[in-house]
Amino acid sequence: MSFRIIVLAKQVPDTRNVGKDAMKADGTVNRAALPAIFNPEDLNALEQALRIKDKMKDAEVIILTMGPTRASEIIREAMYRGADRGYLITDRKFAGSDTLATSYTISLAVKKLAPYHLIISGRQAIDGDTAQVGPQAAEKLGIPQITYAEDVQSVENNIVTVKRRLERGVEVVSCPMPALITVHSSAPACRNRNSKLLMKFKHARAVTELQEETKDYTELHSHRPYLKIEEWSVADLDADFEMLGLTGSPTKVKKIENVILQQKDSKVISSDDKEVEALMVELINNHVIG
Template sequence: MSFKIVVLAKQVPDTRNVGKDAMKADGTVNRGALPAIFNPEDLQALEQALMVKDQVEDAEIIILTMGPPRAVEIIREALYRGATSGYLITDRKFAGSDTLATSYTLALAVKKIQPHLVIAGRQAIDGDTAQVGPQIAQKLGIPQVTYTEQILDVNLDELKIRRRLERGVEVVKCKTPLLITVHSSAAECRPRNAKLLMKYKHARSVSELQEESKDYTEMMTNKPYLRLEEWSVADLGADEEALGLSGSPTKVKKIENVVLAKKESVNLTTEDKDIDYLMKELIDSHVIG
């Protein structure tokens, strides 16, 4: 029996490099100006999975990602680095899902695969909530180990894991099935593998195949691993009430653009007289000294 690992990955806007054009004139976020990337900690989650695959005979890594059709890019990226297969969970009915509705959906998808181990990044950089991992574990009724820095030991039945906490470390062991979330202090993901890049560069999701002008029929028949399946609400057998906006207990009441309250500030240069003036001010007002 193969050791099945599900890696949960999310395509996110790169909020770490918000440039000047990331906000529109009306103060709303210009999503187009932010590149879509593989969520950094999810990439580190993939590396933990790849390290397990290096150690355990006959392990397979299945990527699950939920998002719009273009999120299939995440699956291809994971295949280039050594994942075995992937599914794109996509349906307009998922739109507006908060973390609870998202965890409901992902838990249904994980159940279809019945893995020994589920690995996810601790949090996604567009929300920073760190909630979806534990919420899925609860829905699956399995234990969780959050803040994983390294999987120290693994076999079919049990894992030994080092956790990175705010003020220290903890080493724990737990039987499978298990969900772990990976902390940013874990190893970075290995780069793309040239052979795998050649092998999977024509991998296409079902929606992409419908839009391609080129005829992929023959290629997909000969190389079925290039067809990336999509799962909809119907495929997951999901309860529509538990999805999207209706399945989300949290509602956004208000969004405000960030406008810093402007202070009357004194502008200075690097000239000695300016710096001396400032320091004298601080000393005279007993802020320092």
């Protein structure tokens, strides 16, 4: 039996690079102007998985993502860097999922990929920064979790040993597999694309992607089955509908307030106490700090 590693990844809007060019005139973020990227810490997670694969002949790395059709871009991106194959979980019924509904959906998909040894994901996604889906999925799967990983040090005799990055130091822990690991941004960056893999997988497509393509991939995909990105909808997961999407999400968004970041004119103030205090109050009220 091969050593199976499932990497959980998410395509996210690049919220880190909200520069002045991505701001609307009213000072709010123009979300459409933000590129969709591979969630940064998920790339750190992929690298940890690939390092295990480098050392272990029979290891396979499977990438699993949930999102719209377009999210298969990150599956291809992972294949260019060394992932063996990928699964896209996509369905309108998943829309509006909070972390609990998301982790439920992911746990169902992971169960279909059993037996597995490790699940590795980024600590958190930059659009929500919650860091909740990993631990919640681990709980639903009934397996231990190791969060804030900086280095998967060894995988031996069914025991995984991991160095964790905490606020004030590091901790080395070990546990039996299967286990779920979430990787911190202080872990090594992901390797670059490999040009051979890029050639090999550039025509990899999910089913719904093929429907949108003008080119006919039928023949190519019948000759090269590895180019097919597996796609799962609600029907493929043995799901309780009550636990999916908006219905399955206990948290509700009551209100969204845009942070006003743009200051039209430069203000010049003195170092006078009153003026400094007024500036700090303004920054706090605008949520720029605090």
